[in-house]
Amino acid sequence: MEQYAIQMKGITKTFGSVVANSNINLTLKQGEILALLGENGSGKTTLMNMLSGIYKPDSGSISIFGKEVSINSPEDSKKLGIGMVHQHFKLVDVFSAADNIWMGKEKPGLVLKKSRYARIREIASKFGFDLDPEKKVYNMAVSEKQTLEIIKVLYYGAKIIILDEPTAVLTVQEIKKLFDVLRKMKQEGHSIIIITHKLNEVMEISDRVAILRKGEYITTVETSKTNENALTEQMVGRKVDLNIDRPTVDKTSPLLEVRDLSILNDEGSVAIDKVNFYIRGGEILGVAGIAGCGQKELCEAIAGLRPIQSGQMIHKGDNIVGLSPKAITEKGISMSFIPEDRLGMGLAPSMSITDNMLLKNYRDAKGPFIDRKRGRAEAEQVIKSLEVVTPSTETPVRRLSGGNVQKVLPGREIKSGPNVIITAYPVRGLDINSSYTIYDILNKQKLNGVGILFVGEDLDVMLSLCDKIMVLCHGKLMGVVHAHKATKEMLGLMMTGSLDLTKEKSHGIAKDTLFKDVLVSADAPETAAQAEEEISNSGDKEE
C-alpha cells in the first residue's frame, strides 16, 4: 500500500448549524501537487485550517505519513512538518525578512546573530528564490512577501506545504516563477496542496485535483485525465458555460472622458500620472495593472471622493472635477470598489440589506425620516433578481457569505440606473458560478448602453470580457489596447513597464471628443487624432 503524506478520513466540522465540512476524505501523495478546488464556502479553507491546527475536526481522523495524529495547535502542525501559506500574509512589517522567519524559532537565544542572514540566503538559493534576507517587509512587493512566507515554512522543515490562493495577488510573470519554484519543491520530495479558483492554473501545475462542493467531498481526479469543463461541472454540480460573452453593441459617443489626470495617494506621492482615457456607452474598458498602481485612487477620483491634482474629467460634455460625490452620483456615475477585505467601501457591514440599499438614496425621502419600506422593496428585488442567499432582508450584510455580499453591492448600484459604472474587483475572491453572475450583470448593463470601467485582476477574464483594456504601471498609462487583439504576455509586459505603447503614439483620446477646447499643446492634436484614427481603424477591420 502506498504511503500518503496526508490521509484525512471522514472529517466533519460544523460551526453552529453550518456544516463546513461533512465526511471528507482527502489524500496527498508524497511528492505530488494536489489542487483543491471548490466554490466559495465549499469548505476548502476550513479543511486546510484543520491541518494547520487552527480548527479541530468534530470527527474523523488525520494521518500524516501513515501515523494517526492529533493536531491541536499551529505548533503541533509545524512539528509534523506541515506549513501553510495563508491568503493574507502573517508578517511583521517593520522586521527584516530574516527576522520574520526567526521569530517563530523555539529557542532563539538572547542574541540575534549575523549568521541568520546567511542561513536564510542558503535556503532561498537552494530552491531558486530571489530574496534579500535583510530587506524590511514594508519595502517588499506582494510577490516578495509571498516568497518570504514560503521560505518561512521551508525553513522550519515543512515537508507538506499548503498554499491558500497564492496566485490571486500575482502577475502572470510572477505566477510563472512561483510555479517553477513549486515544481522544484516537488522534485525535492515536498508534497504540496494548492487552493485556487483558476482552472487553467489547476491544469498547469497539479498532478491530481480534489473537488469539494458545499462542504462535501466529491472526488479526486488525475489532472491529465480531465479538462476544465469536467472540473467545473463536478465543482458546481451542473454544466456551466465557461465562455464569457462579449456582445457587440453600437457604441455611443464618449460618456466619460479623462484628460491628463494626475492624482496623489494618501502618502502624497503621485498615484495617477497624466492619464488619458475615455469610455463610450456600450463598452467595457478594462483597467489592468499590478495591485496598488493607482486603481483605487482613480476610482475614488472619478467618484469625487478624492481631490485631483491636475487634469480634466468630463461626463457627457460636463465638467465633473470638483463636484461632490452626491452630485456625481446624481449624474449617473456609479462607483463600486471591492477592497481586499471585501467590506471596507460601499457597504455598512453590521447594517441590514435593507439599510444598505438606502445608502445612496436615503436623502430622497421626504421629511426627517428614512423610508425603510422602499429599502425593503429594493432589497427584495435585488435578492430575487441576483439570487442572493439570505435568511431575510433584515440580515446584517456581514452575516452573508462572500459571494452574496458581493451581489448586494452591484445590485444596489445597478438599480439606480447609472450610465457609467466604475467597478473595481467585482469578482474578488468569488467562485466561478458567482463570478459569471457578475459578468452577466455587467454585460446586461453594457447592452443597455452603459459605459463600464472594469478594474480587474484576472487577465484571462479581462481579455474575454472587456472591449478595450488600458494598462497602468506605477500610475502611468502604458497604452490602451483592443482586447481581442491583445495577449496575456503583452499585458504582462505592459503592467511591469517593459512595454510602453504610449511612446509611439498617444492613447486614450477619443476622436470625437466632447472637449470643446482641445487643450493639448501645439504639436499634439494631430498625433492624438491620428493615433485614435489608427486605433479605431485597425479595430474596425477586425470587427
Add this chain to the structure above:
Amino acid sequence: MGFHIVKRDICPLWKRCCFYLAAIVAALFIGALVLLAIGVDPLEYYYQMFTMGMVGNRIAYKTVMNYLRDFVPLALTSVALSLAFKMRFWNIGGEGQFIIGSITASAVAFLLGPSLPMWLTVILMCIFAMLAAGLYGLIAGFLKIRFGTNETLMTLMLNYVALYILYFIGETKESWNFFLQEGSLRPVFESFASLGSFPSIPIGDKFQLNICVILTLLIGVGIYVYLKYSKQGYEISVVGDSMGTAHYAGMKVKRIILRTVFLSAALIGLAAAFKVGTVGVLSTSITNDVGWTGIIVAWLAQLSTPMIFVVAALICVLQTGSITAAATFSKVDSSFANMLQGAILFLILAAEFLVRFKIVRVKKGEKTNE
C-alpha cells in the same frame, strides 16, 4: 474526551435573559461571600438594599423622590453617551461635560434668576447648560476631525480640566465668586433653589413628581426614534459602521461627527441642568460619577435606548439601596454598591460569551483527534 467551544447561530431571547439573570445572581453571590466575611447577614442586607429601606417606612415617598433624583441624570447621560458610542466616538468625557453643564446652569440661576420669572430662568438654565457642555464636547470632536487626535484621551483629559475648574470655583473666596455663600468665612456653595428649581407635579398628598422625570422619559423616546428612523440616525449608524462607506455614500462625515458629538455632550449638559435644578446647589461631587457609570450603563444595555432606562433603573437601585443599607449595617460602606456593580458588569460580559458560544462535550466512543 474533552470539550469544544462551538459558535451559536442565534440565542433565543429567553435563554439570553436566563444567562444575564444567572450573571446577576452570581454577582450577588460573590457579594454575599464578602458580606459573610465581614460578618453581616447577606439576606438581610440584600433585603434592605433592594427595598431601599422603604418597607415599613413612613417617609418611603421621600426615598422614591431621592431615587428619581439620581435616576434622571444617570439615564439621560447614558442615553447621550450611547449616541456618540453608536458612531464609535468614544466619549469618555461625560463627567467633564456634566460639570461644565452644571456650572453654567448655576451661573444662569445666580445671574439671571433674580430678575426673571422662575420658569424662564429654568428654561435658560437648560439652554445654556446644553450649549456650554455641547461646545465643551466639541473640543474633542474638532481636534479629532482636524488633527486626527484620539477622542478617548482628549475627552478623558478634559474631564480633569472641568473638575479642577469646579474645585477652583468651590475654593476661591473672592468678591467676584457669586457661586459661594457671602456670609460664610469658609468657602461654601450658595443655594439657588429659590431662583431656579424645576417644578414638581404633586401626586397624592405627599409625593411630588419632578417634571425632569417626565422630560427625561420623553427625550428617551425621542432619541430612540431619532436613532432608529431618522436620516441623521441612519447617518450615525453608517459612520459608526464604516467611515469609508459613509464617505463613499456622499455623507459629510466630519459634519456628522461634529453634530453628533455636540448633541451627545449637550444632552449631558441638560442632564446636569436637571440635576442642579433639582438639588438647588452646586457641589464638587455634583456628577455623582454619572459620566463613568453612564458608560457602563450604555454598554450593559448594548446601546439600546429602552434597555438603557432599565439598566439605569437597576443600577440606581443598587446605589440608593446600598446607602440605605449602610445606615443599618455600619460595617458595610455604601461603596459596596460599586463592588457589586463591578462584579455584575464582569459577569454579564462573561455571560455574553455564553450567548455567542456554547460548550459541547465530545461524546465518548466517537473517534476524534482529541
